[in-house]
Amino acid sequence: MAVGYGCRMSLRRLVETEKSIPYRPEWTEPDVGDGNTRLSVPLEIGGVTETGLTLECRAYEYHPDEHVTLELSVLGMNGRRRIRLMRLDWRSLKGGHSNDRRRCSGPWSGKRVPATHLHSFDLNWVESEQRMKKGKLPCAEPISEPLQSFAELTDFAGRCFRINNISIVPPPDWVYDLFRA
C-alpha cells in the first residue's frame, strides 16, 4: 500500500477522502522576471491538518484568467520527495499537453490535449505496483466543463480533488492592463 508521509493513508484514499482547507491562504508576491505567484496550503482530513498533504496553485501576475495550475500532492514516506496526485491546468500558455504513447492509456494516449486539462489520479496511477507513474503526472485528459472564471476553476478543482471549501482560495492579484492587447 503506497502511503503519504505522516498520513499513513493509501494514495488513492488520500485522493478520494473529503478534505478541507484550514485557513484562508494567500498568494505570494509575484517573482521578479516572470511574475510567477504561488499559493500553498496544507489540507485537513477529519479536522486534523495533514501538513504533508497540500494544495498548491500557481499563476502569473500579468496573465489574468489564464495559465493557472492547481495541484494536489503529498510528501512521500522518505519525507523529502513530493508525490503529485492530481493537477489541473487552466488555459495553459504552453500549448496544451502531449500524452506519451506508451505510458498513457485510454483514448488520449499519444494525443495532444487542449490548454485546459486534468492530470487525473487514475490516469497516472500504476495499480499493479500501487504507485504513481514516473515523472510529473505524465498523462492528462481534456475536461468538458468550460471553466470561464477563476471561481469556476476552483469549484471544478474542489470536486476533482475532493476539497469541500476550496472557494476560500482567493483569486491571484492579477494585473488587468487595458493597454495590453
Next chain:
Amino acid sequence: MISGGSISTEVGQAAEKVARDLVRFKHTNGALYVNLPVLYPDGSHVTVRIDQSASGVRVSDAGFAYREVEDIGSARGFRRVANKIAEAAGVSVGERAIYTDGDLETLERCIYDVAAASWRVVDAFWERAFEEDELELTDELNARLRTIFGDKVEEGANVLGASTTMWTVSALVTVDGLPAVFQAVSEHANSINRASTAFRDLSTLEHAPKLVAFVRSKAALGPRLGLLAPGRVVEEAQPNEYFLRAAA
C-alpha cells in the same frame, strides 16, 4: 512495412493537418507566444515569448524552463547549467528566463535558439531527477515489497551497524523473525558507495540481517555489482520469487 511510392489521400490529409497544427501561436496580454513541436519531458510544449523591444524583438522562454526545473526541486542549480548551455547556444540567461535579442530578419533563428536552449536545460535536470533517482527507485522498491511481503515491510527503517553507525535503509523486511535489509541502489557512485559501506558494516553484526540491493539493471552496473558484496542483488525486472529468495 513501409511501401514507398504511393500515399493515400487519407494519409496525405492527416499529415497535412498535423503539420499545420505542429506550431501554435497566441497573442495574449500584450505578448506573443509560440508553441513549438518539441516537448519538455513532462509533455508540455516548449514555448517562446516574443516581445517588441526598442531595437527589434526579444525572444525568451518566459521562464518556462526555470519553472520546469523548479518543479522538480532543482532551481538552485538552474543558473549554472543554463549559463553553460546558453553560452553554447549563443543566447543569454536573465533572472529566470532564457532569451536573446534580434530583429525581424533573424526572428526565426532566435526562436530556434531559445527553444533549443530551454529544452536542453530542462532535459539536463530531468535526466538527473528522474532517470537515476535513488528516491524514485526506493519508492518503486517499497511498492514492490509491499505487494510481496505486505505489513512485514518497514520503510525507511533505521538499522544499527557493527560500528554503531545508524543506517537508514530503504526497507527492512522481517519474515519469521528474520530481518532482511533491502536497499535501492542507483548507478550513481554515491549511491553504490553508501550501500557498499552500510552492507559491510551490517554484515559484521552478530545477528546480521540478509542484505539485498535493488537495482534498475544489473547489466548497467556491470563490474560495480561486486562493490555491493556481501549483499545479494535483485533487479527491477525479476519476478517476485527472486525477492523472496533473496530475503530468505
